[in-house]
Amino acid sequence: MTAANADNEALIVIDVQNDFCPGGALAVAGGDEIVPLVNRLIDAHAHVVLTQDWHPAGHSSFASSHAGQAPFGSIDLAYGTQTLWPDHCVQGTRGAEFHAGLAWTKAELVIRKGFRPGIDSYSAFFENDRKTPTGLAGYLRERGLPRLTLVGLATDYCVAYSALDARRLGFTTRVELAACRGIDLGGSLQAALTEMRAAGVELAA
Numbered sequence: 285m286t287a288a289n290a291d292n293e294a295l296i297v298i299d300v301q302n303d304f305c306p307g308g309a310l311a312v313a314g315g316d317e318i319v320p321l322v323n324r325l326i327d328a329h330a331h332v333v334l335t336q337d338w339h340p341a342g343h344s345s346f347a348s349s350h351a352g353q354a355p356f357g358s359i360d361l362a363y364g365t366q367t368l369w370p371d372h373c374v375q376g377t378r379g380a381e382f383h384a385g386l387a388w389t390k391a392e393l394v395i396r397k398g399f400r401p402g403i404d405s406y407s408a409f410f411e412n413d414r415k416t417p418t419g420l421a422g423y424l425r426e427r428g429l430p431r432l433t434l435v436g437l438a439t440d441y442c443v444a445y446s447a448l449d450a451r452r453l454g455f456t457t458r459v460e461l462a463a464c465r466g467i468d469l470g471g472s473l474q475a476a477l478t479e480m481r482a483a484g485v486e487l488a489a
């Protein structure tokens with residue numbers, strides 16, 4: 285397949301990492317199933333950006349960092365409510381590596397996120413205070429890439445936060461749902477789909 289998409293479009297591949305796939309520390313059901321389709325989309329896009337969840341050991345989003353807390357609970361931090369997760373995507377570990385089947389070599393940029401100990405970062409654009417930028421918006425603007433297609437893991441967390449921020453920043457934003465899988469914590473998947481639709485994200489089935 286050749287690059288069929290327009291030259292002003294970027295594919296953003298969110299967190300296709302071992303820890304979000306079956307057998308991983310924060311496994312998303314069917315997370316590995318998206319890899320063949322993601323690879324076809326990578327092949328079809330002239331511009332590809334990857335994100336990589338990249339936490340230091342002891343990160344504040346880990347339940348294990350807070351006495352008496354269990355994974356999938358939540359606590360209030362300075363920037364708002366933070367869901368607590370099992371330890372995952374620790375810098376330099378196998379769990380933080382991209383899925384072995386992902387065709388990542390073509391990527392122009394890998395944005396790492398969640399590397400500050402005291403703040404999580406679901407979105408590819410901002411940390412969870414929704415204010416501290418990762419630099420991705422500047423990169424895409426400078427490179428003349430206003431049209432985005434998002435795929436990856438997880439639909440209701442890092443993909444949804446990224447898509448909502450992309451719209452907020454004025455990018456034309458499409459999420460290819462067949463190439464995403466969700467965590468679905470307390471109805472989070474339906475809520476994320478509703479919120480994305482309302483924000484003008486194109487949801488492709």
Ligand code: VGL
Nearest residue numbers: 299337369437438441442
């Ligand atoms: C993610 C929870 C914690 C994601 C990352 O990639 O959706 N979710 N860290």
Ligand code: ZN
Nearest residue numbers: 337372373398
């Ligand atoms: Zn994380």
